[in-house]
Amino acid sequence: MGGTSNKNRALDEIVRPYVGRTGGLICALRAIQAEIGFLPPETEAAAAAAFNLTRAEVKGVISFYADFVRKPKGETVIRLCAAEACQAQGARSLEMEVCRRLAIEPGATSASGDLTLERVYCLGLCSAGPSAIIDGALMGKATPEKIVKAFETGRGARK
Numbered sequence: 229m230g231g232t233s234n235k236n237r238a239l240d241e242i243v244r245p246y247v248g249r250t251g252g253l254i255c256a257l258r259a260i261q262a263e264i265g266f267l268p269p270e271t272e273a274a275a276a277a278a279f280n281l282t283r284a285e286v287k288g289v290i291s292f293y294a295d296f297v298r299k300p301k302g303e304t305v306i307r308l309c310a311a312e313a314c315q316a317q318g319a320r321s322l323e324m325e326v327c328r329r330l331a332i333e334p335g336a337t338s339a340s341g342d343l344t345l346e347r348v349y350c351l352g353l354c355s356a357g358p359s360a361i362i363d364g365a366l367m368g369k370a371t372p373e374k375i376v377k378a379f380e381t382g383r384g385a386r387k
């Protein structure tokens with residue numbers, strides 16, 4: 229109970245500076261995610277109260293934008309492009325091989341919490357597909373070897 233109350237107070241403090249500002253709700257949600265890493269369940273109630281909205285309205289905004297996440301992500305986030313141009317350049321076989329090598333499914337986070345693998349639909353690197361983005365770093369002409377190496381290098385740097 230105390231933990232939830234402390235969490236609500238923390239969310240209120242993050243949200244408060246954005247109340248009354250144009251686009252304030254989106255900015256507040258982005259700020260919560262930047263601070264916590266995801267939007268915890270208490271987000272809807274805190275944002276609804278602050279912006280005088282219903283929880284359903286806040287939930288609608290959260291679910292509309294794919295960048296808002298409801299669960300913590302892995303330490304490393306690999307996003308593989310699954311849009312048409314990349315598919316024409318081998319994105320499907322790339323995804324299958326990366327999933328096999330890293331023992332993960334698309335959309336999943338590993339049990340250890342070290343990796344999240346996501347599909348995305350165009351990274352703006354269409355002519356250099358298949359494309360990926362690993363912890364914010366774009367990768368064109370992606371191969372399973374390059375992706376696994378980038379993941380292992382990043383994991384090694386965090387140890």
Ligand code: FES
Nearest residue numbers: 309314351353354
């Ligand atoms: S289709 Fe993959 S980067 Fe555009």
